Amino acid sequence: MTAATVRRGTAFAPRAARIGLYVFLVVSAVFFILPLLLVIMNSLKPMEEIRQGNLLALPVNPNLEAWATAWASACTGLDCAGIRPGLWNSIKITIPSVVISTLAGALNGYALAQWKSRHANMIMLLITVGLFIPYQAMLYPTVKILSTVGMFRTYAGIVFVHIIYGLPYTTLLFRNFYVGIPDEISRAARMEGASFLRTFWSIILPISTNILVVVAILQFTGIWNDYLLGLIFAGNDNLPMTVQLTNIVGNSRGVANPNVNMAAALITAIPTLVVYFLSGRYFVRGIAAGAVKG
Amino acid sequence: MSTWLNRQAFRPDVTVAVFFAVVALFFYGSILWTFYMSLTRSTLIPNYQIVGLDQYVKLFTNQRWLVSCLNMVVFGVLYILGTLAFGILLAVLADRNIKAESLFRTIFLYPLAVSLIITGLSWRWLLDPTTGLQALMRDIGWESFTFDWLTRSDRAIYTLVIASIWHSAGLVMVIVLAGLRGIDNDLWKAIRMEGIPLWRAYCQVIFPGMRPVIASCVVLLMSEVIRGYDLIIAMTKGGPGISTEMPAKFAVDFYFARVNLGLASAASIMMLVLSLIMLAPYFYSEFRRRT
Amino acid sequence: MNQQRLSGAISLLGLLAMSSPAFAQTVDVQQYWTSASESKAMNAIADAFKAHGGKWIDSPSADFDSTIAAATSRIAGGEPPSAVLMTPSAAMRDLASSGQLRNLDDLAAANGWQKAMVPIVWNKLTVDGHLVGLPVGIHADNWVWYSKSAFEKAGIEEPKTLDDMFAAADKLKASGSIPFAVGGEPWQEVYVLTSMIISLGGPEYWNDLFVKRDPEALKSPILPKAFELFRKVGTYTDPASAGRSWNETTNLVTTGKAGMQFMGDWARGEFLAAGQTAGKEFGCFLVPTEKPAYAVVVDIFAFPVNKDEDRVKGQTLLAETVMDPAVEAKIAAVKGSVPSRLDVDTSTLDMCAVKGVKALATPGVAVSSTYDALPGDLNGQMTDLATQFWTDPSMSVETAVKGLADILQSK
Numbered sequence: 003m004t005a006a007t008v009r010r011g012t013a014f015a016p017r018a019a020r021i022g023l024y025v026f027l028v029v030s031a032v033f034f035i036l037p038l039l040l041v042i043m044n045s046l047k048p049m050e051e052i053r054q055g056n057l058l059a060l061p062v063n064p065n066l067e068a069w070a071t072a073w074a075s076a077c078t079g080l081d082c083a084g085i086r087p088g089l090w091n092s093i094k095i096t097i098p099s100v101v102i103s104t105l106a107g108a109l110n111g112y113a114l115a116q117w118k119s120r121h122a123n124m125i126m127l128l129i130t131v132g133l134f135i136p137y138q139a140m141l142y143p144t145v146k147i148l149s150t151v152g153m154f155r156t157y158a159g160i161v162f163v164h165i166i167y168g169l170p171y172t173t174l175l176f177r178n179f180y181v182g183i184p185d186e187i188s189r190a191a192r193m194e195g196a197s198f199l200r201t202f203w204s205i206i207l208p209i210s211t212n213i214l215v216v217v218a219i220l221q222f223t224g225i226w227n228d229y230l231l232g233l234i235f236a237g238n239d240n241l242p243m244t245v246q247l248t249n250i251v252g253n254s255r256g257v258a259n260p261n262v263n264m265a266a267a268l269i270t271a272i273p274t275l276v277v278y279f280l281s282g283r284y285f286v287r288g289i290a291a292g293a294v295k296g
Numbered sequence: 297m298s299t300w301l302n303r304q305a306f307r308p309d310v311t312v313a314v315f316f317a318v319v320a321l322f323f324y325g326s327i328l329w330t331f332y333m334s335l336t337r338s339t340l341i342p343n344y345q346i347v348g349l350d351q352y353v354k355l356f357t358n359q360r361w362l363v364s365c366l367n368m369v370v371f372g373v374l375y376i377l378g379t380l381a382f383g384i385l386l387a388v389l390a391d392r393n394i395k396a397e398s399l400f401r402t403i404f405l406y407p408l409a410v411s412l413i414i415t416g417l418s419w420r421w422l423l424d425p426t427t428g429l430q431a432l433m434r435d436i437g438w439e440s441f442t443f444d445w446l447t448r449s450d451r452a453i454y455t456l457v458i459a460s461i462w463h464s465a466g467l468v469m470v471i472v473l474a475g476l477r478g479i480d481n482d483l484w485k486a487i488r489m490e491g492i493p494l495w496r497a498y499c500q501v502i503f504p505g506m507r508p509v510i511a512s513c514v515v516l517l518m519s520e521v522i523r524g525y526d527l528i529i530a531m532t533k534g535g536p537g538i539s540t541e542m543p544a545k546f547a548v549d550f551y552f553a554r555v556n557l558g559l560a561s562a563a564s565i566m567m568l569v570l571s572l573i574m575l576a577p578y579f580y581s582e583f584r585r586r587t
Numbered sequence: 588m589n590q591q592r593l594s595g596a597i598s599l600l601g602l603l604a605m606s607s608p609a610f611a612q613t614v615d616v617q618q619y620w621t622s623a624s625e626s627k628a629m630n631a632i633a634d635a636f637k638a639h640g641g642k643w644i645d646s647p648s649a650d651f652d653s654t655i656a657a658a659t660s661r662i663a664g665g666e667p668p669s670a671v672l673m674t675p676s677a678a679m680r681d682l683a684s685s686g687q688l689r690n691l692d693d694l695a696a697a698n699g700w701q702k703a704m705v706p707i708v709w710n711k712l713t714v715d716g717h718l719v720g721l722p723v724g725i726h727a728d729n730w731v732w733y734s735k736s737a738f739e740k741a742g743i744e745e746p747k748t749l750d751d752m753f754a755a756a757d758k759l760k761a762s763g764s765i766p767f768a769v770g771g772e773p774w775q776e777v778y779v780l781t782s783m784i785i786s787l788g789g790p791e792y793w794n795d796l797f798v799k800r801d802p803e804a805l806k807s808p809i810l811p812k813a814f815e816l817f818r819k820v821g822t823y824t825d826p827a828s829a830g831r832s833w834n835e836t837t838n839l840v841t842t843g844k845a846g847m848q849f850m851g852d853w854a855r856g857e858f859l860a861a862g863q864t865a866g867k868e869f870g871c872f873l874v875p876t877e878k879p880a881y882a883v884v885v886d887i888f889a890f891p892v893n894k895d896e897d898r899v900k901g902q903t904l905l906a907e908t909v910m911d912p913a914v915e916a917k918i919a920a921v922k923g924s925v926p927s928r929l930d931v932d933t934s935t936l937d938m939c940a941v942k943g944v945k946a947l948a949t950p951g952v953a954v955s956s957t958y959d960a961l962p963g964d965l966n967g968q969m970t971d972l973a974t975q976f977w978t979d980p981s982m983s984v985e986t987a988v989k990g991l992a993d994i995l996q997s998k
């Protein structure tokens with residue numbers, strides 16, 4: 003930490019530049035905070051205040067009624083039990099999907115970076131193409147494949163789909179990270195007779211914390227916020243809470259309650275927000291991980 | 297487990313082959329099937345009778361499709377450049393040993409945790425001239441304040457750019473920051489000893505070393521541009537008029553609401569072709585560098 | 588929390604053990620009625636269904652698109668839902684003609700359903716002479732909703748003709764209200780256009796244009812006039828925000844900021860939610876026409892072909908439940924729709940719903956909405972055209988009419 007302080011310290015920058023830097027950071031911070039502030043404020047307003055007009059007006063009678071409705075009594079279909087019923091499903095789908103797809107991407111990315119062949123680039127290109135296929139174009143074939151092996155609308159099926167659909171994304175990030183890592187590390191392990199999987203598991207993974215955290219949180223948000231795949235592949239017993247959220251927010255011809263919508267959206271976003279608030283410190287720790295590179 | 301791990305040979309190609317088989321089955325299976333469908337007159341249920349390139353002819357005589365493609369280019373260029381510039385700037389600043397670094401970093405990062413649907417809704421509320429920012433400014437006395445881009449067909453697309461930069465700048469920031477934090481102290485020492493100005497150090501030494509990482513940012517952002525759907529749905533629904541329509545929304549509309557699987561498939565195939573064209577320079581440089 | 592979940596799991600196991608007799612009649616319903624009033628309506632059906640011994644598995648999603656996406660992929664994956672909430676649209680016809688929907692002819696014959704339904708509804712639900720869906724409620728597109736307080740402030744009455752309506756708009760403008768509230772979504776904008784067409788042409792012209800797609804109808808002077816008035820309505824709106832939803836737009840009328848809104852009768856729910864009563868705080872009228880016209884939108888259940896005997900029996904029971912007059916009356920009362928059977932007791936409905944029932948029962952008044960009459964693709968193209976015309980003042984009426992003609996004449 004002290005080394006970092008010295009090397010990136012004020013020595014580089016004159017005073018005026020530092021002030022400009024802070025002004026820029028504060029203005030940027032306002033830009034980033036404003037939309038969230040608006041959503042939080044309106045989730046605390048009763049409907050009468052929302053009907054009054056200005057969404058940026060401060061709530062006069064802030065209360066948590068909309069939150070309570072969103073959590074436990076908003077209608078999401080035949081049931082009117084809010085978004086609560088899907089919480090556990092979301093957790094049990096997201097955790098294994100994130101862990102497996104991140105590790106799979108790391109392994110595949112490392113393999114692609116290590117495989118010294120012209121084909122490796124070609125295959126990376128072919129995998130990257132997967133990032134550009136609209137999900138909707140993949141639904142029908144995926145349904146056919148999964149129903150052939152009896153995994154359509156099952157818990158294993160939805161986790162599997164998330165892992166597969168996430169592979170191009172995770173592979174690309176890891177491959178491009180590992181390409182930048184000095185070859186000596188792997189070579190040394192190989193000299194000592196370690197297998198490829200062994201090297202990956204015991205040597206490469208431990209020095210990849212930085213990128214592991216980045217990819218895992220990206221996958222976490224992607225999978226946690228997924229709606230379409232959950233709706234189609236999870237089956238009735240495993241529907242994630244985004245399905246309920248969308249049923250609350252997205253119904254087009256029913257009566258709209260923006261305050262409940264905003265509260266529901268916030269509740270659904272809490273786990274991802276928490277992950278982001280906590281993950282920041284790992285980037286700081288990453289400095290130590292970076293030292294390995296010497 | 298550990299003995300099993302040790303018994304394997306050092307064969308990255310085997311690992312790649314296994315993963316690629318799975319990817320090929322799902323992704324290339326889907327591409328083939330979609331291409332097949334684009335040659336048929338399928339409506340909702342697949343129809344396997346080939347009629348030729350009719351759907352492509354229809355696609356390229358469809359005004360909305362052409363406008364969608366043009367919009368995507370305008371949006372894509374502004375969004376990718378804007379996000380990269382802003383994200384890299386934030387990463388560099390966050391790496392300058394600032395006070396309250398973790399607070400700032402968290403603020404810049406959190407939009408990534410917000411789904412695109414929520415992003416679109418909150419920006420729409422914020423930019424709606426009758427209830428949002430413009431109304432607030434006028435309420436507090438700035439009568440002539442006008443920011444009505446969301447309702448103007450020649451400007452609405454820029455509001456989408458603003459909202460998506462808001463959403464993605466944090467992504468670029470973390471990826472670049474992860475890279476910056478991995479840079480060796482000795483390199484910084486060397487830079488300082490040589491007395492190289494800071495901006496030149498970044499442009500000529502630091503960023504070139506992070507090229508693959510920045511390249512993955514660009515590819516991910518491009519994928520957002522091509523597949524972008526949720527944000528548009530939540531924010532403008534393609535309007536005013538068709539001024540913010542995009543190819544992905546075109547495809548989704550035709551898959552289901554407009555019951556035209558054939559045309560939607562043709563659109564998806566064209567989206568893929570477009571993305572390959574956009575990716576070509578990136579892969580060309582990757583190939584040359586690596587072989 | 589843990590204990591709660593454990594006891595929940597135990598009671599769930601108990602339920603499972605109890606509820607698997609050999610002849611359970613089960614339905615798995617793919618549907619998108621998720622708002623409070625819609626949920627009540629669906630519960631009216633589900634409660635009656637359960638009372639007859641059926642077991643209901645609910646598969647809700649947010650809108651028509653995702654319901655269709657889920658239903659078709661479930662059919663493709665070999666696990667079809669028992670019933671799908673949809674509209675008698677191109678999607679229904681497509682599913683039916685590829686043999687994916689159960690033919691309900693025998694049930695209809697046994698229960699005399701053809702006589703009970705309005706002919707237009709019956710016709711919409713038959714494909715190649717077979718009944719493939721059942722109505723769960725009727726809405727109409729061509730309503731105008733207005734704020735009594737805004738009308739009072741402007742000193743005007745409910746308009747009887749199109750000229751009256753524009754005169755009323757002038758007065759509303761003078762009194763400081765927004766005359767017409769229109770939300771910046773393409774489907775809301777095309778409603779204004781079709782309202783003008785139906786108002787100028789009446790039911791016969793409407794049928795010639797959209798149902799028969801008669802080339803002569805495209806040459807009528809009614810079309811250019813309709814586009815002109817469509818643009819004229821635009822001059823009476825606020826700078827409508829892009830993407831403003833219909834409910835936010837209706838909100839302008841409930842609060843009296845705007846005078847009128849062109850919207851289907853689901854808008855009534857919005858007024859009721861704001862604690863208002865038809866005839867007191869708000870009023871409604873069908874777009875003024877010489878001969879009355881009522882552009883019908885139907886919500887239906889279609890029944891994908893299922894193999895399990897248990898599911899087939901469930902479908903039969905659900906079909907009979909949906910067509911029960913008592914259930915129909917209940918749906919209409921809670922959802923604000925109009926019952927699809929003619930023999931339903933209307934005493935519990937409000938004055939707007941009663942207007943709808945009367946229009947529906949009068950021969951020659953009900954016509955098919957463009958949503959059902961046109962293939963999804965053509966309806967979509969017309970929507971694209973309307974929204975372009977609405978937002979681009981440089982587009983001429985001639986170009987627009989020609990564009991519409993091209994769309995309606997394409998295959």
